[in-house]
Amino acid sequence: MTNTGFSRLALAGAVMLATAGTAQAKMLTYCSEGSPEGFNPQHYTTGTTFDASSQTIYNRLVDFKPGTTELQPSLAESWEVSNDGRTVTFHLRHGVKFQSTDYFTPSREFNADDVLYSFNRQLDADHPWHDINGSYEYFAGMGLPDLIDHIEKVDDYTVKFHLTRSSAPFLADMAMDFASILSKEYADQLMEAGNPEQMNQQPIGTGPFEFAGYQQDAYIRYRANPDYWRGKAPLDRLVFSITPDASVRLQKLKANECQIMAYPNPADLGELKNNQDITMKSAPGLNTGYLFFNTTEAPFDKPEVRQALSMAVNRQAIIDSIYKGAGTVANNPIPPTIWSYDESTQPIPYDPEKARALLEEAGVSDLSTDIWAMPVQRPYNPNARRMAEMIQADWQKIGVDAKIVSYEWGEYLRRLKEGEAQTGLMGWTGDNGDPDNFLATLLSCDAAKDGSNYAKWCYEPYDKVVTEAQSINDRDQRIQLYEKAQSIFRDQLPWMPIAHSVVYMPMSSSVTGYTIQPTGSHDFYGVDLKD
């Protein structure tokens, strides 16, 4: 073909593309990691389900400001907390429309009835919807059945939550996925038609995208909600292409079969960074991986022993070889993305000599113990087994003999709860960005009795501080208390904090406007494609 012939053909092609571009809807395909368990986020606890339901289809009374864990108004335009902290009043937004699809057309706008329906069905065991489609583990897990006494509808656009006690993290809980607002009108219609199960399969919400179809393990289709109250999304269509294997997701991204992918393999990060057609965004994750010491057992009841064992471990080496750069060394129990993170905390040094001396001082010799390693990959720990081996080798150098123990994941969790481990690897991914969600949920005396405090650490000076911070609504006062809590933690070291992972999102260079959410959710509102 001659040169002019070629350019003429290219020109014709470009014209065709341009006309096709105007006629064709703007579509983005996202390579997601798995199938959602359902489309009503109230019943579930996994991020995969939340991405497909609450983040796309629904809104909550308050939402996280994109890219932060700060709260911003959403379906509630404003709110106030009473002086005793036990009444929270939400003023609802006017003019919000629920989505119209081929299976539901709303006849009224969003109002207080929808809020009451969404919460009462989780709260009240006698609610006609309570037993439909399963239980409400997240709602229960955050302690809300005990915290919310009742919810009052003041008028169509005012709702009052009456609490049994003052709780500062309550507002952050309202931004969580299970607090998504469902349509009461749709619910009534389904109940009347005798198929309430459909609520979990054909969702209706107020969010930026409306549901357009789902084939299990294959795809989820969404259309932009043309009436979205924040304004229609730049994308016309959004498709989740469900691709469980990370290497295959990467190949699909390279072949432009999808434009954004979730959870790349740490080993592929280097190659991705060098690829011209792919942009990599990264942000610190909302998680902490740690090694806990069972503080109820000798010699781990002595802070000096815990200090010594922490000092003996080369944590930077762990970051380099296990996280492959997708992680940072942790010094506090909370990650730096959470407000009140104490920058002034002294890092734990890597100092085997001093560790040995400390152990001697504490009168501990010939210590033999165990290190429990979880059998699964978690966001905060890509390879627990290998990590346990590295810690084992480091402890060997100061004369501590440790054997590695592992069980199937469910069994592992159960045995840790019963306090069978002396030391073990564990971690936490934050729920709502509130410091309380780490500092109290994982380390308070209550959590030691019956909760997620795997170190079984109940230390009164610390417990007093975090309990006090729970009941105060003033942000500055809370920051002071949480900084104090972190310094007590640093002195006592019930855990050796190991790492906060870094989240990477590879995407095609044509994608604009994507923001990584610290909470780990994937949000496509505001995302656009360059021509």
Add this chain to the structure above:
Amino acid sequence: MLNFLFRKLLMIVPTFLGVTIITFALVHMIPGDPVAIMAGERGLSPERHAQMMAQLGLDRPLWQQYLDFLWRLMHGDLGQSLVTHNAILSEFMSRFPATLELSVCALIFAIGLGIPLGVIAGIKRGSIIDHGVMGTALTGYSMPIFWWGLLLIILFSGILGWTPVSGRLSSSFWIDTPTHFMLIDTLLSDAPGAFMDAVRHLILPAVCLGTIPLAVIARMTRSSILEVLGEDYIRTARAKGLAPWRIIAVHALRNAMIPVTTVIGLQIGLLFAGAILTETIFSWPGIGKWLIDSVSRRDYPALQGGILLIATMVMIVNLVVDLLYGLINPRIRHQAE
């Protein structure tokens, strides 16, 4: 012939019962329970855990749960998924067409290529062709599916760009899938190019899944042909002066097909096993992927129902193979009578 069929059918009853017991026992031997898995790091109080287990009916003695499972099974009820709360049968039926479509294409690929290759290798015994075919077959047989699938993707989709990476259809086609057979659904839809797109998506997974059966079939055909070619009736046919292709196609191949049919029948059971891996790599929304997820979520009813349905399928295939022998070789039919 009827007597033969009846006896074969009678054999299915104890086999089926055995499968239910083994399935049930295996599924419940997996350590951990669905409630603990669901709770994750957050954990549950022992009371709440017990309450949830009771809600799911998992607190009763195992034999009671088994009898209950069997009772409902006899009423055609496979139960509900613990995770999605959908009926197991409808979950299975929405995924099985994908697996069937993939398996059939893989089998067509394996038979269509395996038999001719085996025949050629058999006729040209000891030649370069023979060594080439048998060497390739051995390599294909020894290749782990997971690795082979990724290799195919990297070469044909990544480097050459000939085929799509994974899935059943490009995401730009928004067609309905009433039958769940993508080849049929794309033909029913009026979207231009959708059918060819679905075909292109099928090629790599079908090749990946069909590789091991292909190797087995080629080797079996070769050795079977070799054996038959030494028989007296072949010499007679040659002596009569029949055309060589006629001797191979009519006299040799038909007789050589009996062991090959057995092997193909056995391969169908193995295909379902291979499909589990192939589907995971190629994001193929079939039962394999579903079973793997059910294992990790300890979704007992889904596992029991899924495995049982597959086992039933394999039993039916074996029955059909048994009947096919009779058609291919009258001697077996007469023996049975």
